[in-house]
Amino acid sequence: MLDPKKLEDLAKQIADAVPPGVKNMAEEAEGRVKTVLQSQLSKLDLVTREEFDIQSQVLIRTREKLDAMESRIAELEAKLAEK
Structure with a gap:
């Protein structure tokens, strides 16, 4: 396996071997x-990773609450059916 230091x-x-003019053109x-990528990406309706993670957590909590409510409703319906 190659040594990372040697690769660096x-x-x-x-x-260092690339001529300065070529370096400037590349830069x-x-x-x-x-600039073009930033401009085009800013036109898209994207969210940050942080916003995505927050909304994912909100969705998980909402699903947990919904499951709990569905169970509770099923219990109440069962009790009503017994009467």
């Missing part, structure tokens, strides 16, 4: 791509 050193050597292209 190799990546640094390759990055500019990366910046433009990030």
